[in-house]
Amino acid sequence: MTDTRPAEDTSRRLALLWDPPQPSTRGRRATLTLPDVVAAGIAVAHAGGLEALSMRKVAGHLGVGAMTLYTYVPGRTELIDLMIDAAFAELTLPEPGAPWRDALTRYATEHHDLYLRHPWILQTNMWRLPLAPHVLDAEEAGLRVLSEAGLPAGRVVEVIGLVDSTVRGLARAAVAEQAEGSSTGTSNDDYWESMSEFWGTWFDPARYPTMTRVWEAGGFDTGHASFEATFQRLLDGVELAVDRAAAEHGTTGRG
Known part of the structure; x- marks a missing residue:
């Protein structure tokens, strides 16, 4: 059986860059946005370098739990992609x-x-x-x-x-x-x-x-x-x- 996870991961990684999910207009308004998460990642990297960047530290910077962060970005790799693009x-x-x-x-x-x-x-x-x-x-x-x-x-x-x-x-x-x-x-x-x-x-x-x-x-x-x-x-x-x-x-x- 062929493992499709690498292809799925790549597709998800690219989609986040080119077609990021838009905030839902239904239900209670979200307290964070994807740009908020990216800005927080950049702030953490500025403070301690890229080696200091972790989902836990970014979540702490935002004052939320790490699981909340994962609803916006799947992981550290995808976050770094978004941070680089925001900088560029x-x-x-x-x-x-x-x-x-x-x-x-x-x-x-x-x-x-x-x-x-x-x-x-x-x-x-x-x-x-x-x-x-x-x-x-x-x-x-x-x-x-x-x-x-x-x-x-x-x-x-x-x-x-x-x-x-x-x-x-x-x-x-x-x-x-x-x-x-x-x-x-x-x-x-x-x-x-x-x-x-x-x-x-x-x-x-x-x-x-x-x-x-x-x-x-x-x-x-x-x-x-x-x-x-x-x-x-x-x-x-x-x-x-x-x-x-x-x-x-x-x-x-x-x-």
């Missing part, structure tokens, strides 16, 4: 037809800022984001920007993957630095200042000649580049791909 609804995505470089900057900046507001999203498997309306809206916008720029389909997917990975990596680094600074009370500059003894006592220029040359040439003077500056360097590389595609097809890429 905050994105202001680029409009069709905008110059690709400006549009891709908007796309990346919006995602970067979203992850800083909701760092718990970065604790999920970003390769398996839910097939949710606002998540797909964001993906559609990114693909559209690069497609309108004139890149072939395969390169569109490669480049948006590179953009997404870069944005997530920079956001993770920023979140980790914020958390470290908050927990220790030490800024990034103060931390490296506290390690200044290392360079005179332990660092060996003969072992690290390239690092030494770069240092002496002032390569480290600017410190860590901002997200905006780093992303502009990435866009320079994307522009080369757009120009190459335009040359191959005899068109002019919209910058």
